[in-house]
Amino acid sequence: MTLTEPAVADSEAAPAAPSEVPALAQPFVTSDSATVGRLFVVVSLLLGLGTSVVGALLSLGRTEVVDPADMFGGLNAYFRMWTLYRVSFMLLVVLPLLLGVAMAVVPQQVGAGNLAFPRAALASFWSWLIGALIVVVSVLAGGGWGAVDGVTGNESDAMALTLLGTAMVIVALLVGAVSVATTVISLRRSGMSLLEVPPFAWSMLVAAAAWLFTLPVAIANIVVIYADLRGRPAIAFGRAESPDIWLQLDWLVEQPAVYLMAVPVLGIAFEAVAAATGSRSSRPEAVTVIVGLFGLLAVGGWSQDYFTAPQDLRDGLVYVAFGLAATVPVAALAGGAAELVLRGPKSLDRLLDPRMVGAGAALKLLGAAALVGALRVIEPFDLLDTAATWAVFHGVVAAGLVAGVVALMTWPQRLSIRPVPAMVGRGTVLLMGAGASLLVLSDLISGFMSDARDLMALALDANVVLNVVNLVGALLLAAGLAGTAAALRPAPARSEAA
Amino acid sequence: MFTTGFKFFFGLSAAFCAAALVYGYTTGGDHVGPLSLGWKGGVGDHIGYGLLVALAAASLTISLVLVSFRDADAAAQARLQGLSEVMNDQPVAASFWPVVASFGVGAAALGLVLHPAVFVLGLALIVLSLVEWTMDAWADRATGDTSANRELRNRIMAPIEIPVIGALAVGVVVLAASRILLTVSQLEAVTVAGVVSALILGGAWLYVARPGIGRRLVRVGGVVAALLLLAGGVLAAVAGERDFHHHDETHHEESGEPAGGDHGG
Numbered sequence: 001m002t003l004t005e006p007a008v009a010d011s012e013a014a015p016a017a018p019s020e021v022p023a024l025a026q027p028f029v030t031s032d033s034a035t036v037g038r039l040f041v042v043v044s045l046l047l048g049l050g051t052s053v054v055g056a057l058l059s060l061g062r063t064e065v066v067d068p069a070d071m072f073g074g075l076n077a078y079f080r081m082w083t084l085y086r087v088s089f090m091l092l093v094v095l096p097l098l099l100g101v102a103m104a105v106v107p108q109q110v111g112a113g114n115l116a117f118p119r120a121a122l123a124s125f126w127s128w129l130i131g132a133l134i135v136v137v138s139v140l141a142g143g144g145w146g147a148v149d150g151v152t153g154n155e156s157d158a159m160a161l162t163l164l165g166t167a168m169v170i171v172a173l174l175v176g177a178v179s180v181a182t183t184v185i186s187l188r189r190s191g192m193s194l195l196e197v198p199p200f201a202w203s204m205l206v207a208a209a210a211w212l213f214t215l216p217v218a219i220a221n222i223v224v225i226y227a228d229l230r231g232r233p234a235i236a237f238g239r240a241e242s243p244d245i246w247l248q249l250d251w252l253v254e255q256p257a258v259y260l261m262a263v264p265v266l267g268i269a270f271e272a273v274a275a276a277t278g279s280r281s282s283r284p285e286a287v288t289v290i291v292g293l294f295g296l297l298a299v300g301g302w303s304q305d306y307f308t309a310p311q312d313l314r315d316g317l318v319y320v321a322f323g324l325a326a327t328v329p330v331a332a333l334a335g336g337a338a339e340l341v342l343r344g345p346k347s348l349d350r351l352l353d354p355r356m357v358g359a360g361a362a363l364k365l366l367g368a369a370a371l372v373g374a375l376r377v378i379e380p381f382d383l384l385d386t387a388a389t390w391a392v393f394h395g396v397v398a399a400g401l402v403a404g405v406v407a408l409m410t411w412p413q414r415l416s417i418r419p420v421p422a423m424v425g426r427g428t429v430l431l432m433g434a435g436a437s438l439l440v441l442s443d444l445i446s447g448f449m450s451d452a453r454d455l456m457a458l459a460l461d462a463n464v465v466l467n468v469v470n471l472v473g474a475l476l477l478a479a480g481l482a483g484t485a486a487a488l489r490p491a492p493a494r495s496e497a498a
Numbered sequence: 499m500f501t502t503g504f505k506f507f508f509g510l511s512a513a514f515c516a517a518a519l520v521y522g523y524t525t526g527g528d529h530v531g532p533l534s535l536g537w538k539g540g541v542g543d544h545i546g547y548g549l550l551v552a553l554a555a556a557s558l559t560i561s562l563v564l565v566s567f568r569d570a571d572a573a574a575q576a577r578l579q580g581l582s583e584v585m586n587d588q589p590v591a592a593s594f595w596p597v598v599a600s601f602g603v604g605a606a607a608l609g610l611v612l613h614p615a616v617f618v619l620g621l622a623l624i625v626l627s628l629v630e631w632t633m634d635a636w637a638d639r640a641t642g643d644t645s646a647n648r649e650l651r652n653r654i655m656a657p658i659e660i661p662v663i664g665a666l667a668v669g670v671v672v673l674a675a676s677r678i679l680l681t682v683s684q685l686e687a688v689t690v691a692g693v694v695s696a697l698i699l700g701g702a703w704l705y706v707a708r709p710g711i712g713r714r715l716v717r718v719g720g721v722v723a724a725l726l727l728l729a730g731g732v733l734a735a736v737a738g739e740r741d742f743h744h745h746d747e748t749h750h751e752e753s754g755e756p757a758g759g760d761h762g763g
Contacts, residue, residue: 021592029592119596119631126600134607157611164607172600223520230524 031118033103040100045485048093052478059471080144086253094400098264101407102180102204104415109201111189116182124176131168138162146245167222181208203267206295217301256322257300265403269359272406273337276353277344294329323377327370334363354425358406361433362399369395388447391440398436418489428483435476442470507561511554518550593634599627674731681734
C-alpha cells in the first residue's frame with residue numbers, strides 16, 4: 001500500500017461555523033458532523049426497534065399460535081412484512097447506524113475538524129429519512145418488493161414508490177459513505193499514512209469502497225424493475241411479474257453482499273478491545289490487511305442474478321470460494337483481539353468491561369454467521385435457498401447492532417451522549433447476543449431440516465420447539481434494542497456540565 | 499487537469515441525462531424517442547423530460563465554463579495569489595438548503611408515481627437548492643472572515659431571493675385565501691374576510707401604538723397566522739368549492755336553452 005499525503009496542506013477540514021441557530025433548528029441546518037452522526041444513530045436505533053418488533057411478529061407467525069397469513073391480513077401482506085424486515089434491517093438500521101457512528105468519530109480519529117462534505121452529510125441524513133418513510137408507508141399501503149399471488153393496479157403504484165424509496169435510501173447512504181471515505185483519504189493529519197489510520201476509520205474507508213462497488217448495482221436493478229413496472233410493454237425486460245421483483249433484489253441481503261454490514265464491525269470490535277485492555281497490537285498493519293480482505297469479500301454486486309441463472313451463479317467456484325474465505329478474516333481479527341487481551345492486564349474488571357463483552361459478542365456472532373455461510377455454500381449440505389440463508393443474515397445484522405452499541409460505549413463524547421452505564425451496556429449487549437444466537441441456531445437447524453426450498457420457512461409450522469426458539473430469539477433482540485434506545489441520553493450542555 | 503467544479507457539474511449532467519432517459523421510458527416514451535430527444539418516437543411526459551434534458555444541458559455548459567476558467571480550483575487560486583499552500587480551514591456555515599434538496603428529491607420520487615406536477619415541484623426544489631448550495635459553498639471560502647462571507651453572499655443573493663420569496667408568499671396567500679373564501683358559504687366568506695381584515699388592522703395598530711411589543715411575539719404571531727392560512731387553504735382545496743349559480747346558467751334558463759349543452763353541433 002502506498003503512502004498517501006493529504007491533498008491539502010492544512011489537513012484540518014472546515015469546522016462547523018459557530019452556531020447562532022436555535023437548538024430545535026439544528027437538525028435542519030447543522031454542518032457539524034457529530035450532530036449529523038447522532039441523528040443517524042438515534043433514528044436508526046428507533047427504526048431498529050420497529051423492525052425487531054416486525055421480526056418478532058413474523059416469528060410468532062411461524063409458530064402454531066397464529067396463522068401468518070391471518071395475522072397480517074393475507075399471504076401477500078405477510079410477504080411484504082417478511083421482505084420489509086430484511087431490507088429494513090440492512091438499509092434502515094445497521095448501515096445507517098454504523099455510518100452515523102463513523103460520521104461522528106472518523107473526523108476526529110484522522111485529525112480533521114469536520115467531515116469532507118458536511119452539507120452533503122446532512123443531505124444524506126434527510127434523504128435517507130425521507131426515503132425510509134416512503135419505503136415504510138408504501139409497504140404498509142400495499143407496495144413492497146413483489147407479491148406472492150399477483151399485483152393489482154393500486155399495489156403497482158405502491159410498489160413503484162417502494163422501489164423509488166429504496167433507491168433514495170441507497171443513494172443517501174452512498175453520499176454519506178463518500179463523505180466519510182473522502183475525509184479519511186484527503187483530510188488526514190499531515191504525516192499520517194493510510195497504514196497509520198485507526199482501525200475503525202480504516203474499516204469505514206474499506207466499507208465505503210465496498211458499498212460503492214455493490215450498492216449501485218442494486219440501484220441499477222431497481223431502475224430495470226421500475227422500467228418493467230411502469231414502462232410500456234415494448235420496453236419491458238419481462239421480469240416484473242410478481243414475485244420476481246424480490247428475486248431480483250434478494251442478493252442484497254444474502255452472501256456475499258450481506259457482509260457489507262459487517263466490515264465496520266471489525267474496526268469497532270478491535271478498537272473497543274484495545275480501549276478496554278489499554279494495550280496495542282504488535283502488528284497493526286495486519287489489522288489493515290485483514291479488514292481490507294474482508295471488505296473485498298463483501299463486494300457483492302457480481303452476485304446479483306439478473307443476467308445469470310441463480311443456480312449457475314451459486315454453484316460457481318467464485319461463490320463457493322467467497323463463502324468459504326469469509327471465515328478467514330473474521331477468525332484472524334478475533335485472533336488479533338485475543339492477542340490484545342493477552343497483552344493487557346488480566347483482571348476480571350477488564351474482562352467484564354461492557355466494551356469487551358460487546359466486542360466479543362459481535363465477533364462471535366460474525367464468526368458464527370461466516371461459519372454458517374461457509375456451510376451454506378458446501379453443496380452436499382444443500383443449504384442454499386433454505387432458512388440457513390437467514391442464519392447468516394441474522395448473525396451479521398446482530399453483529400452490526402452489537403458493534404453499534406459498543407461504539408456508543410467506546411466514543412460517547414464524540415457522539416455527544418452520556419456514557420451508557422456499564423450494567424445497562426452489558427445487559428443490552430448480552431440480550432442482543434443471546435437473541436441473535438437463538439435466531440442463528442433455529443434458522444440453521446431449519447435449513448438442515450427442510451426438504452424443499454422454503455425461504456420463508458412457512459413449511460416448518462409443525463416444528464413447535466424450533467419456532468418457539470426463533471420467537472424467543474426475536475424477542476430478546478427486540479428487548480436489547482429497546483434497552484439501548486432507552487439508555488441513550490444527550491450529553492449535558494457545557495454550562496450545565498460545568 | 500479537471501477541476502472539482504467540472505467533475506461535479508459533469509457528473510450532474512450525466513445523472514440528469516440518465517434520469518431523463520428513465521423518466522422518458524417510464525412515462526410513455528417508446529422506440530428511441532427518449533434517446534433521440536424525440537426525433538424518432540415519443541419521449542413520454544414532455545414537461546418532466548424537457549426539464550431534465552435542460553438541466554443536463556445547463557450542467558454540461560457550466561462544467562465546460564468551470565474547466566475553461568479554472569473556477570473552484572483551490573490550487574489554481576492559490577497559485578494566482580502567490581500562496582505556497584492551499585488554505586482550506588474556513589468554517590462551514592449552517593444552511594437549510596441540503597434539507598430542501600432532500601425534500602426536493604423526495605417530492606420528485608413521489609411525483610413520479612402520484613402526479614407530474616409534484617415531480618416538477620420536486621425538480622424545482624432541487625434546482626433551487628443546488629443554486630443556493632453552490633452560492634453558500636462559494637461564500638464560505640470567499641474571504642477569511644465569516645461575517646464578511648455572509649454579507650457577500652447576501653449582497654449577491656438577496657436581490658434575487660427577496661423578490662422571489664415575496665412573489666411566492668403573495669401567491670400562496672392569494673391561493674390559500676381564495677380557496678377558503680370559495681369553500682365556505684357566501685355569508686361566511688364575508689364574515690371571514692371581515693374578521694381577518696379587522697385582526698390585521700388591530701394587530702398593525704397595536705404594533706404601532708406599542709412599539710415595545712417583542713419582535714419575537716410578532717414573529718411567532720406571523721408564523722402561526724401563516725400556518726393557519728396554509729392549513730385552511732389545503733383543507734379548503736381538499737373540500738372543494740361551494741356550489742355556484744353561474745350567470746350563464748341563469749341566462750340559459752331565462753332564454754329556455756339547456757345549460758352546458760353541446761353547441762358545437
